[in-house]
Amino acid sequence: MITACAVDRLPEGESLRIPGEPAIAVFHTDGEFYAIDDTCSxxxxxxxxxxxxxxxVECPLHAALFDxxxxxxxxxxAKKAVRTYxxxxxxxxxxxxxxxxxxxA
Known part of the structure; x- marks a missing residue:
């Protein structure tokens, strides 16, 4: 397991990027936390x-939408899924x- 951050550092409706290989995006939405590969497929x-x-989340480049x-x-x-964690x-x-x-993916 890797540490993302303290809960109070990721407000509702926000995200953060954990650098690495692969980079991981962590999201706080609807009272839950989600983690996926940070790079659009x-x-x-x-x-x-x-x-x-x-x-x-909608990709900022071409508007692909991922669950x-x-x-x-x-x-x-986008046609391929991204990894979830x-x-x-x-x-x-x-x-x-x-x-x-x-x-x-």
Whole structure:
């Protein structure tokens, strides 16, 4: 598991990017935390810089929309899912479990 940040550092409706290989985007929406690969499966764009609406993030480059729960794209131009990761909140800290993936692109 990797540490993302303290819960109070990621307000509702916001996201953060965890650099690495692969980079991971963490989102706080609808009272939940979600983690997905940060790079859009259509083209090299950071999903953490996209627009968040409920459980969906819109890629800032070509407007592909991804479901944060499954990683699946809901519209073109993206056709491939992005990887999702389990998120654990413990003692006020957000952790991302990179050892097991919930969906594989």
């Amino acid at each position: 259509h083209q090299d764009a950071s999903l953490s810089e996209g627009w968040l609406e409920g459980c969906f 944060l729960r499954t990683g699946m794209p809901t519209c073109l131009p 389990p998120v654990v909140v413990r003692d006020g800290v957000i952790y991302v479990d990179t050892g097991s993936t919930e969906a594989v």
